[in-house]
Amino acid sequence: MATERELDRLPDPDALPALAGREGRGKLKVFLGAAPGVGKTYAMLAAAQRLKAEGGDVVVGLAETHGRAETAAFLAGQEVLPRKKIPCRGRELEAFDIDAALKRRPALIVVDEFAHANPPDSRHPKRWQDVEELLDAGLDVWTTLNIQHLESLAEVVSRFIGVAVRETVPDRVLQRADDVVLVDITPDELIQRLHEGKVYLPETARRATQNFFTPRNLTALRELALRRTADRVDDQMVDLLRQHAIEGPWDTSEHLLVCVAADSQAEMVVNAGARLATRLNASWVVVHVAPETHAETDPARIRAMDRAFRLAKRLGAEAASLSSSDMIAEVLRYARRENVTQIMVGRARGAAWRRWLRRDFAIALVRRSLDIPVHVIAMPDAADHVAMPPRKRRLDAREMQWRGLFGSVAAVAVAVPIADSLKRLVGVHNVSMVFLLAVVVCAERFGLWSAVAASLLSYLAYSFFVTEPIFSFTVAAPADFLSLLAFLIVSILTSSLAGRVHDKSEEVRARARYTELLYDFSRKLSAAPKLDDALWAAAAHLHKARGGTIVFLLPQGDELRLAAAWPPTDEVSAGEMSAARWAFAKREAAGWRTDTLPNLPFQFRPLITPRGAVGVCGFEPRELSEPLSPEDERSLTAMLDQTALAIDRSVLVDEAVRSAALEENEKLRTTLLSSLSHDLKTPLSSITGAVTALRELGDRMPAEDRRDLLASIEEEAGRLARFVANLLDMSRLESGAVxxxxxxxxxxxxxxxxxxxxxxxxxxxxxxxxxxxxxxxxxxxxxxxxxxxxxxxxxxxxxxxxxxxxxxxxxxxxxxxxxxxxxxxxxxxxxxxxxxxxxxxxxxxxxxxxxxxxxxxxxxxxxxxxxxxxxxxxxxxxxxxxxxxxxxxxxxxxxxxxx
CATH class of the missing domain: 3.30.565.10 (Histidine kinase-like ATPase, C-terminal domain)
Structure with missing residues (x-):
């Protein structure tokens, strides 16, 4: 048995799944450089040529020599794939032909410029996604990358160099690379190469040395490249030590939570979080939290949140949306549940009074987070920055605010003549309840903020029209002042309570609608007797809830077939079918607003159950330019999950029926074979014995015995004939041939x-x-x-x-x-x-x-x-x-x- 010491030296179980996950996947080697011209493509092609000379199966899928003769010389004698011609806006663009590469399937393929964008209507928008597909297919890939194209560093490079970086690669792709080769030269050497025309043409080189290729910029980029390569080498060393059970000590892994708001600064916070996660070598999650009483309806905010979440996923983070009346408590609850070790939040600059009035989210989070460190990063004071609303509430939509304000003015305007009439005609002097009634009406109809506005207006109206002297804000008697103060306090408390009741009722109604929608959908699916009925019911219900065309595709052999669609259609375009196949094979969304075929007007999502993908659902968005709101995303996900379970249930029922039939057939087969072995063996044995006796004894056998043996042969042969006839008759009956x-x-x-x-x-x-x-x-x-x-x-x-x-x-x-x-x-x-x-x-x-x-x-x-x-x-x-x-x-x- 292993001793305790030997058990302590076993490989780390957390490191083994990552090692096992590489089985069947190709290896990626990245030639990393600080800037263009350092010799990445030169070094890559030189290494490929050496491997080719040693007998390796090497193919150059795509290489950009940029007219450099010494680089192009390494292509001599290499197998180079022809580039794919793609028509675009009246001209033809050349692109990497991924289908030809998959068909050729070399042991190693060279694909230059990892961060390059593909032409429109390509299968993937980015070349790094083509490389990912090659790796998933088991092909080894060599590629090149400049450090400024890493997505988490693009914003930093743009800020201190002044050049926008448009083509980016998610950091997680580089982190998953098997080898990173740093191709490095000093800034002086690179500038000298630039002057010698080895990088760009003379005119282009002159402009480059004035803008991008300056010693300061090149030194900064070189530092980033060296740091990132060092981090990568350190990660590889740690992985090897853990996999081979080499003793630590090992620090506890970090888990970072990044809080973002639905504003234009969200992407900046996500990029900052990616940089911090990289420095900490930590897993991380991006979280957006909002009050549960209001759904996000502003299209600009929905777009901002969608961009932030998509960026986070590209950078290797998880994304989650939370809702609660106490947003700080919900963030901390989530952090403790997910074992978060550090929190990052952005804080807008601005006047202190403005932050105090908005009850700054970052300050409140720091005060209440006693056991988890909080990183607060300064952000530009954006006009659409969302701070924590007073009393843990958020303002409603703008039109609702104006409607509530007008409602409060109208309610108070109606209360004034009513109060005056009661005072003059009936002699009622305490008419404060009339104004409180206006506050309650505003709270019930328009919510909290309208009630607060009505409270303040009622206070002013009560002071101006009711309290002596009238038509003046002056208060003559101390008792009247105390009455006004008491009225103000009571009205504000009443408005707050009534507003809370209104908001809660709206929340309950929203949840009831959502629950009713899901219940109705679930009821229709459960009532469908067959799989086709369930699919048509799901397509019709999704169309009713979302609008647009809904299609369901199910696997049939090695292909997907259109199983149901609403409105009814009998065809899916070639591009849409490609996206559907991708979604089914890769278990991830494809099409509209994804990284695969994003120009399609459809998005296809796999229907996943514990047994794997059982189909694909495609839906047409209401607006191609607008992302799904969080509520739409939740309802769509819930409906697709229920549909997947309904499909899986139908498949399991069919499999159970087939299994029962196979079991019955196996039982019948066993019975038939048993019967055959007996009922054929017995007469055959009798016939064989009789024939043997006749042949051996011949004329020596008495005539009567011969007659008996012949009769026995005839009887047993008739028995066999009847047996075979019965089998044939049963076969004819079961096949309907009678x-x-x-x-x-x-x-x-x-x-x-x-x-x-x-x-x-x-x-x-x-x-x-x-x-x-x-x-x-x-x-x-x-x-x-x-x-x-x-x-x-x-x-x-x-x-x-x-x-x-x-x-x-x-x-x-x-x-x-x-x-x-x-x-x-x-x-x-x-x-x-x-x-x-x-x-x-x-x-x-x-x-x-x-x-x-x-x-x-x-x-x-x-x-x-x-x-x-x-x-x-x-x-x-x-x-x-x-x-x-x-x-x-x-x-x-x-x-x-x-x-």
Whole structure:
């Protein structure tokens, strides 16, 4: 057994899944540089040429030499894939042909300029996504990258260099690289290369040295490249040590939470969080929290939040939306639940009084976060910055604010003449309740802020129109001042309570609508009896809830088929089908507002269950330029999850039915093989023994013995023939190949034919007949009905022995009843229905199983094919025997003949 010391030196289990996840995936090597011109492509192609010379399977998928002769020289003798031509705005653009690369499948493929953007209508917007697909397909890839194209550093580089970085690569892609090769030269050497024309043309080089290629900029970029490469090497070393169980000590891993608001600064906070997470080597999550009483309706804020979440996912973070009346408590609750070790939040600059009035979210978070460190970063004071609203509430939509303000003015304006009338005509001096009524009406109709405004207006109106001296804000008596102050306090408290009740009621109504929507959707899915019905119900309900076209595609073999659509359609375009295949294969969304085929007007999402993807749903957004709101996202996700479960349930039911059928078939097959092994072996053994005796003894055998052996051979051969005939008849019945003729039949003739045939087959069996006179004709097939009676006599011979059987024929109403009765031991009451099942065999008098269990099953099939019924009765007479009755409908032949 392993000692405790040896157990401590086992590989870290947290490191092994990452190692196992690389199985089947290609390896990525990135040639990283601080700036263009340092020699990344040169170094990559030189290494590729050396590997090619050593016999490696190397293909150059794409290489940008930019006219540099020394770099282009390394392409000589290399296999270079032709570039794909893509028409765009009246001209053709060249791009990397990923399909040709996947078809060629080399061991190593070289793809230059990792951060480059692809032409419109390409499968992926970015080249790094093409590389990811190659890696997933198991191909090794070499590529090049400048440090400023890392997404978390792009903003920093843009700020201190003054050049916008438009093409970026998520940091997680570089973190997952197997090798990072730093291609580095000093700034002076790079500027010298620039002057010598080895980087750009002379005019371009002159402008570059004045703007980008300055010693200060190049030094800063070089520092970033060196730091990032050092971090990468450190990560690799840690991974190797953990995987090989080399002793630590190891620090506890960090987990960073980044709080963002729905404003234009959200992306800046996300980038800052990515940089901090990289420095901490931490996993991180981006969280947006909002009051639960109000849904986000401002399109600009929804777009800002959507951009921030998409950026976070590209940078390797998770994203989550939270809602609560106490936003600070919800953030801290989430942080503790997810084992967050550090929190980052942005704080806008601005006047202190403005931050105090808005109850700054960052300050409140710092004060209440006693056990988790909080990083507060200074951000520009954006006009749309969202701070924490007073009393943990957020202002409603702008139009609702104006409506509430007008409502409060109108309510107070109506309260003034009512109060004046009560004072003058009725003599009521305390009319404050009239103004409180206006406050409550505003709170109930428009919410908290309208009620607060009504409170202040009521206070002013009460002071101006009611308190002496009237038409003046002057208060004559101290008692009146105290009354006004009390009125103000009571009105504000009343407005606050009434506003809270209004907001809570709105929240309850919103949740009720959401719950009702999901309940209705779930009810329709559960009521659908078949998979197609469930899909059509889901498509119609989603269309009703979201608008636009909804399509569902399910796997059929190796392809996806259109299973349901609303409004009904029978085709999906080639581009949309490509996105659907991608979503199904990769288990991630594709199409509109994704990283795969984003120009499509559809977004396709996989329907995922615990057993994997079971289909794809495609939906058309209401507005191509607007992202989904958080509420739409939640409802859509919930509906798709329910649809996926409904599909999975239908698939499981179908599989259960197929499994039951296979189990039954296996049972029947086993029974048939058992029967075959016995019922074929016994007569074959008898025939073989008889033939052997005849051949060996020949004329020495007495003539009587020879006749007995020949009769035995004939009997056993007939038995085999009947057995094979039964198998063929059952096969014909199950396949529907039995063709029943509708001839007029005389039951008497059919009985006589069957009896004569049975006496030849069973010479020692006693067969009696009892036929009624003037039996009517029946319609049927003479051959099949005779076969039924013969099988019944055969069954009586097997179970009744030589005691014999009796055939009765009589008329009962509109039926002719044919029955065969034996004098055997009879049938157990519980087996009266089972004897007509395939392969069921009852016991013989000697206790052995007889026959194959097909005779009575064939009789049942043939009788029913002729429009009759068959049943068994036992005991038949004197508490013994069994009787099988076949009822066949009579025909009015005489009437037909007369007609």
């Amino acid at each position: 063709k029943v003729r509708g001839d007029f039949l005389d039951p008497t003739e059919i009985v006589r034919g069957a009896v004569e045939r049975a006496r030849k087959a069973f010479p020692g069996m006693r067969i009696e007949t009892s036929l009624a006179r003037d039996l009517p004709f029946i319609r049927g097939d003479a051959g099949l009905l005779e076969q039924v009676l013969f099988n019944l006599l055969d069954n009586a011979h097997k179970y009744g022995g030589e005691a014999g059987a009796t055939i009765h024929a009589r008329q009962e109403g509109q039926f002719v009843v044919l029955s065969v009765t034996d004098e055997g031991p009879g049938i157990k009451p519980g087996d009266l229905e089972r004897i007509f099942e395939k392969f069921y065999r009852g016991g013989r008098p000697d206790g052995r199983k007889a026959g194959t269990g097909l005779g009575l099953s064939i009789c049942k099939g043939l009788v029913e094919a002729m429009g009759g019924t068959i049943e068994a009765q036992s005991p038949a007479m004197r508490r013994r025997g069994a009787r099988i009755l076949a009822r066949l409908p009579v025909t009015a032949m005489e009437k037909e003949l007369k007609a």
